[in-house]
Each structure stands twice: as C-alpha cells, then as structure tokens.
Amino acid sequence: MKLTERLKQYYRPLxxxxxxxxxxxxxxxxxxxxxxxxxxxxxxxxxxxxxDWEFRVINxxxxxxxxxxxxxxxFLFGSTIEMPLWRLIGSRILTxxxxxxxxSFILLIPLAVNDGLRLGRVMSSQMATAExxxxxxxxxxxKALDSATTMQELEVLTTVLNLTPSMEQRxxxxxxxxxxxxxxxxxxxxxxxxxxxxxxxxxxYTANRTTLRKDVTKATFxxxxxxxxxxxxxxxxxxxxxxxxxxxxDE
Numbered sequence: 001m002k003l004t005e006r007l008k009q010y011y012r013p014l015x016x017x018x019x020x021x022x023x024x025x026x027x028x029x030x031x032x033x034x035x036x037x038x039x040x041x042x043x044x045x046x047x048x049x050x051x052d053w054e055f056r057v058i059n060x061x062x063x064x065x066x067x068x069x070x071x072x073x074x075f076l077f078g079s080t081i082e083m084p085l086w087r088l089i090g091s092r093i094l095t096x097x098x099x100x101x102x103x104s105f106i107l108l109i110p111l112a113v114n115d116g117l118r119l120g121r122v123m124s125s126q127m128a129t130a131e132x133x134x135x136x137x138x139x140x141x142x143k144a145l146d147s148a149t150t151m152q153e154l155e156v157l158t159t160v161l162n163l164t165p166s167m168e169q170r171x172x173x174x175x176x177x178x179x180x181x182x183x184x185x186x187x188x189x190x191x192x193x194x195x196x197x198x199x200x201x202x203x204x205y206t207a208n209r210t211t212l213r214k215d216v217t218k219a220t221f222x223x224x225x226x227x228x229x230x231x232x233x234x235x236x237x238x239x240x241x242x243x244x245x246x247x248x249x250d251e
C-alpha cells in the first residue's frame with residue numbers, strides 16, 4: 001500500500017469519544033513546532049555550569065511554556081473515533097513529548113533553587129566587598145589627611161578627591177581660616193559621601209535580593225505547574241497510545 005493512500009486511511013482509537021473534524025490540530029502542530037525553535041533560541045548557546053545563565057534560561061522557559069501547552073492542547077482537542085493516521089502519529093508523539101517536558105520542568109526545580117542561592121551568595125559577597133572597599137578608602141583618606149601639614153596639601157587632596165561639584169560651592173563650604181577646621185571639614189565631607197554611596201549600594205542590593213526571591217519563587221512554582229500540565233497531557237490522553245484498527249470500507 002502506498003504511503004499517501006495509507007495516510008488517507010482512518011484509524012479507530014479504542015475508547016475515544018466522537019467529535020466533529022476541526023482545523024485546530026494544524027494550529028496546534030504549528031505552535032508546537034514554533035515552541036521548539038523558541039526553546040532552542042532561548043537555550044543556545046549552551047553555557048552549562050554558568051548559574052546566572054541557567055537561572056535566566058529556566059525563567060525564560062517558564063515564561064514561554066504556554067506556547068507548547070496551547071499547541072499540544074489544540075492538537076489533542078476533539079478526539080475522534082475516526083482519526084487520520086498523521087494525527088494519530090502526531091498525538092502519540094506529542095503525548096511522549098509531554099512527559100519529556102514534564103520531567104524536564106520537574107528536574108529544573110532543584111536547579112532553579114540552587115542557582116538562586118548561588119546568585120544570592122554572589123550578591124552578598126559583592127555587598128561585603130563594597131563595604132570593605134569603602135572602609136579601606138576611608139582609612140587611606142584619614143591617613144592622608146593626618147599626614148598633611150599645609151593648606152596646599154589639603155588643596156591637592158580636595159582637588160584629587162573632587163569632593164564637591166564646583167569650585168564655587170567648594171569655596172563656600174570649605175573653611176579658609178583654620179588648617180584643622182579645613183582638614184576636619186574634608187574628613188566629614190569624604191565620610192558623608194562614602195556613607196551616601198554605600199547606602200545607595202545597599203538599596204540596590206536590597207532591591208536585587210527582592211527581585212531574586214521573586215524570580216526563584218516564579219521559577220520554582222512555574223516549573224512545578226508546567227510539569228503538572230504536561231504530565232496531564234501524557235496521562236489523560238493515554239488512549240492514543242493504545243492499539244488501533246483500520247476501518248474497513250464497508251463499515
């Protein structure tokens with residue numbers, strides 16, 4: 001029997017309810033094929049071991065999981081007693097693809113949690129480094145100020161450190177009559193600037209930690225939800241994986 005003639009034949013799945021023919025399987029197949037290219041675009045180039053890349057990819061896979069879900073749902077929608085061979089084969093492939101995706105998403109849960117923890121440790125380390133750098137810089141400036149003995153040396157430190165946005169503002173703020181007063185003004189100005197910079201860094205750190213916790217939560221529950229949905233397709237449409245018989249012409 002020629003392949004074209006065989007594809008035109010109808011097969012009767014066991015225990016499948018009747019429904020009218022629908023173009024939805026074609027739309028579903030197109031969405032599934034599109035989602036495959038979409039996932040390949042997200043994953044490539046692969047950077048295995050890079051936890052930042054892994055975490056971003058997991059969230060991107062979750063965000064784009066509804067495309068294959070919709071495609072599989074449309075393809076399997078309206079199960080028929082008389083099913084063309086191409087749709088029968090496609091349904092079987094998609095149900096097996098569903099269980100593969102379900103297991104993949106479930107296995108991504110611990111990876112997402114681990115990558116989130118590692119990113120959190122990196123953020124904490126960067127914040128600790130910023131604090132250490134700030135303290136080190138203050139110590140160096142304090143030593144430089146303590147070693148200064150003339151107004152000219154303080155003027156050089158003022159210029160090098162660029163303490164104020166303009167000379168006019170600096171002249172208004174800086175004491176001119178006392179070496180000690182000017183030195184302490186410089187110290188307080190430097191310390192307040194460092195404190196402001198460090199507070200801004202802490203605000204960014206806090207915001208990033210909050211965003212990270214939200215992303216970990218979304219990735220974890222998203223993977224669990226998507227895994228459940230894909231698992232449903234595999235178990236709910238098990239009839240398409242059963243034995244079938246060809247409809248005879250006289251039926």
